[in-house]
Amino acid sequence: MADDNTFDYLLDDDFFEGLDEPDRTDIELKPEWVGNEESTTHKAWLAISGLKPQKVQSIKQCKKPDGRTAKSVYQIAKSEVAKQVGISAQSIFRTSSFSPSILAYFDEVNAELQARFDKKVARAVKAKNTGVRTKKKEQIIQSYQQLQAENDKLKKTTTKQLLDPIKRGLPLDLRRKLGL
Incomplete structure (x- = not known):
């Protein structure tokens, strides 16, 4: 909630x-x-x-x-x-x-x-x-297009692109334990 x-x-x-x-x-x-x-x-x-x-x-x-x-x-x-x-x-x-x-x-x-x-x-x-x-039609259209573009961008990113920064952020000892 x-x-x-x-x-x-x-x-x-x-x-x-x-x-x-x-x-x-x-x-x-x-x-x-x-x-x-x-x-x-x-x-x-x-x-x-x-x-x-x-x-x-x-x-x-x-x-x-x-x-x-x-x-x-x-x-x-x-x-x-x-x-x-x-x-x-x-x-x-x-x-x-x-x-x-x-x-x-x-x-x-x-x-x-x-x-x-x-x-x-x-x-x-x-x-x-x-x-x-409360919003005007132009504002609604603009926010919709912006959200749609952001959604398309997120769809195009691969799992590897998402996980690589996370992997780089892990401490060295944790990466060795996980075998990365």
Whole structure:
């Protein structure tokens, strides 16, 4: 094994976090600004907390993450929260008394999702920029021709030509024992 670290970029913290407690969610850690179970704050908070694992899962399943990936894959939209709560996004995030708190939580969750997505993009770019893919066609052709010429040269050298320098490098007493 030449290098055991070649696949380290494939492992991420999300994989190991998932092994600890698979069914654990952040719902049990209810912030103090969240009201009782019938309140809009509770419903909005539950909606955001429920959408977060879905977005984390869609980030994990994203095959080719890059700058062109739709934000709906890795970000929670205010309209998604509003649809689950059943109230307009404007009243949840702008006009209500709890709006600053829920908006801060919403932005915090989206920032975390953005960080996860950026990490995935960085891993994908690192994997993409390896090997022959990064070289230009002319460089690949040149290195191929060089290797082919070197291979032909090695084929032409005979066994005697290879062994003579080795034989000359052996100590005299060893050559006598071997009968050379």
